[in-house]
Amino acid sequence: MSGQLKYKNKFIKKNVLEKRLKSFAAMRAGRIAKRIKASASSNNVSGRRIVELDTLADNLECHKCGKELSLKNIVDETHSGLNSILHIVCCQCSELTKVSTGKTHTTENNHKHSDINTKVVFGAIHSGIGCVGLNKLLSCLSIPTISEDLYKQYESEIAPVLEEVAKESSEKAAEEERPVGSKTS
Numbered sequence: 001m002s003g004q005l006k007y008k009n010k011f012i013k014k015n016v017l018e019k020r021l022k023s024f025a026a027m028r029a030g031r032i033a034k035r036i037k038a039s040a041s042s043n044n045v046s047g048r049r050i051v052e053l054d055t056l057a058d059n060l061e062c063h064k065c066g067k068e069l070s071l072k073n074i075v076d077e078t079h080s081g082l083n084s085i086l087h088i089v090c091c092q093c094s095e096l097t098k099v100s101t102g103k104t105h106t107t108e109n110n111h112k113h114s115d116i117n118t119k120v121v122f123g124a125i126h127s128g129i130g131c132v133g134l135n136k137l138l139s140c141l142s143i144p145t146i147s148e149d150l151y152k153q154y155e156s157e158i159a160p161v162l163e164e165v166a167k168e169s170s171e172k173a174a175e176e177e178r179p180v181g182s183k184t185s
């Protein structure tokens, strides 16, 4: 039976199969376009983000087919503080890939923390603006804010470092105040 193929115990003419495959591909392409169009009008992914350019560039790749992903095809976003996970549809295979905008690290207590959150909380403490001040600043910049609970989690990560710095600076101050010539024991 030339020109015929067997599929699921049924014979299919090769040209019929090719036609079907062609219309299937067209349908799929239509679905992808529809999904992207729908997401563009419904998703509220806007504003500003603080991203690590090299990390984001490396992550912009479809996990299924390897095609480079476009920021125009973001359909959703989840974030933990300032670290965003962008949900991007692949224009080639329509698969969804979750793209992180920054690096993470593991804390001493084995928690996975985002670098950006650790740094921003450290900055808020260092500058003295705290969680409330930080969120006011972020809001003005249209950058997602950080919840008080999450802020506290990151604060506890850097607390030992801050204590060490405070101890060192008080020791240095005491050293400077000590009269010249007096011996330390």
Ligand SMILES: [Zn+2]
Binding pocket: 062, 063, 064, 065, 066, 067, 090, 091, 092, 093, 094, 095
């Ligand atoms: Zn793909």
